[in-house]
Amino acid sequence: MNNGSHTLTDKETPSAVASHRIASLIRDQILDGSLAPGERIRQEEFAERFGASRIPVKEALRLLESDGLVTLVANTGAWVSRMSEEECVEAYQIRERLEPLLLRESLKNLDDATIDALDALAAEMEAGADVETFLRLDRQFHLLSYSAARTTALAEIIQRLWNSTQHYRRAYTLLVGIEHNQISHSHHHLIVDALRRRDPDDAESALVSHIRRTRSELSRHPEVFG
Amino acid sequence: MNNGSHTLTDKETPSAVASHRIASLIRDQILDGSLAPGERIRQEEFAERFGASRIPVKEALRLLESDGLVTLVANTGAWVSRMSEEECVEAYQIRERLEPLLLRESLKNLDDATIDALDALAAEMEAGADVETFLRLDRQFHLLSYSAARTTALAEIIQRLWNSTQHYRRAYTLLVGIEHNQISHSHHHLIVDALRRRDPDDAESALVSHIRRTRSELSRHPEVFG
DNA sequence: TAACCACCGATTGCATCCAATATCAACACA
DNA sequence: TGTGTTGATATTGGATGCAATCGGTGGTTA
Structure with missing residues (x-):
């Protein structure tokens, strides 16, 4: 794409x-x-x-x-395209169902070196920087966690959803600041841990709560869509 | 679309x-x-x-x-486009995650008259007819069950998946005959029952097993993709 | 005899030109 | 003064013609 x-x-x-x-x-x-x-x-x-x-x-x-x-x-x-709050929430509902599946598929072929790299990315994010770096590293983290999946159609749908909501994600992060997203670091560590233990169910549920958290945060800041 | x-x-x-x-x-x-x-x-x-x-x-x-x-x-x-067996299975994996969500969203606004119509469709299918009628009624049943959903992006993704797999679904049904899909009627009745009871979780799981059954059936007949 | 190369037909990609349609402003009229 | 109408202008949609690229075929050579 x-x-x-x-x-x-x-x-x-x-x-x-x-x-x-x-x-x-x-x-x-x-x-x-x-x-x-x-x-x-x-x-x-x-x-x-x-x-x-x-x-x-x-x-x-x-x-x-x-x-x-x-x-x-x-x-x-x-x-x-301009998205309404409802459309954006819908995109997150879909992501909540699909990204765990993609992560599970990726985990099947994920090697230890990639998991180490994910760990490093999670740590780097925690070090903290500006908003733009935060967004870039977050994107990098998730894409890397999906990189071993061979399901191309699934990856394409998810990339589409990421792209269409990208602007509002940035607007939200700029609005509340990255310190308000500290909790994301915990999610990332939970995901890495589940991947290292090769536990697909746990990895899925950690990712679900990560995405759901962002969705509810977006709902709490409708001014992003003004 | x-x-x-x-x-x-x-x-x-x-x-x-x-x-x-x-x-x-x-x-x-x-x-x-x-x-x-x-x-x-x-x-x-x-x-x-x-x-x-x-x-x-x-x-x-x-x-x-x-x-x-x-x-x-x-x-x-x-x-x-020609699909490989892997791509078709992938489409069904995605449907297995997304269609239950769409059904849940639809159930929020589904009125009793529509549920009655679904019941009638399920019965009509059971009466049995030729393959083409079976396929048409099946499509009609599921689309009607989703018709009250307001989530347009989700509906669009799912319609895309239906369309891209349509040819192989038909090829499979023609191959094995409709009598081999009698079990679908039970699934449909289970779905209608869950909808009537307004139980979204039950409706979801009934639909999941319906889709999963079709997926595994397709895997058992790779000659469809020859 | 098999492999490689050049040529040619077929098909798509792009630029230019013309037609159709929506937008907006001015104007007439109630 | 407000509203409906009508015209001009800007912008997109489509048709034709030409250039670029790919696939196959024939010939040539080791």
Whole structure:
């Protein structure tokens, strides 16, 4: 889905094809926050920005629409998708059911070196830094914990959900500060511990409570969706 | 996603737009079996068949690719997606986690009349008929049981999974015959019973065992994927 | 005889041009 | 003064034509 370094499914996307390349560029801009929800995307403007015609931009927007990142209205235009609180909560409900399954699948093939790396990441997060580093390390931690899974369709659905909620996750973290998310460190350690013991059920339940906690936190801060 | 009558999410797809209309037509052909997995889809051929240019066909193929129904290779062509046994099993693993959630969400708003209708459908299936009727009623039963859910993203993911596995479900049923799926009737009755008692946990577990049974049956008949 | 290379047809990807549609502002009218 | 209507403008959707790329076939050579 994404050609960036922070990808989950590295399927060979022919980025030689302009429409896919453009889709990746726009996607990155949405994910890193330079394109905020509600902002309009004009085909002509982006076409000349990327030095291409409007056709590949149009197709790129279609791709992003199916990712849920862009909302298209016929004969009218394209906007960066805006999520309501209900939609975001729904995404977390789905993640709560699916990510444990992905973690379980990954655990089947997870080697000790990767578990050590996860441990190191959890410790590094605890050292504390700025919000952007916190978000980056958190993403890295979870993606690495899923990296040994061979279930590509599942990974793709989950990556989609991560992407579509990314903006609101950042907004929430910026709002409450990382010190308010200290409890996440405990969750991460619990997950690493369960993985090291090769206990899939325990790993699942630790991850469930981690995701559920974030969901309820988001519900307590509806101003993120204003 | 789909403009046909057998749709789950009736979001206003502007079918005035040619690319969406064409996507629906091709999707229907894939779902009803007239376009089998592995078959090639030539842009020019389908363009003149639908009385349009190649551009909307190309965009329609992109849409179908993101639905997982079509596989695109750059500068080479498009084929109806073919699933391996592993991919199909993976789809069922995901369904096993997600559909119970959708059923639970639906149950919150399900009225008694709909439950009666589900009961009637379960009975009608038991009366027995040909394979095609069996498949149609089964689909109708489950979609109706989900119809009161307001979680659109969840419904969309599940519809996608149904669509991508539809061909293999049909192949399996044709192979073993409907009499071999008598046990499904019991599952359906269990689900209706749990819904009538407004017991979400019981409804979930009945549905889980229903889906899991189908998954293991599919694993026992790998020739479906030959 | 088998393997390798060059060429050619077929098919898709992209750019340019034209048509259709929505948005917005000015204007007439009650 | 408020409202409905109508026109101009901006923006997207689609058709045609050309360039780029892939797959197969024939010929050549070791």
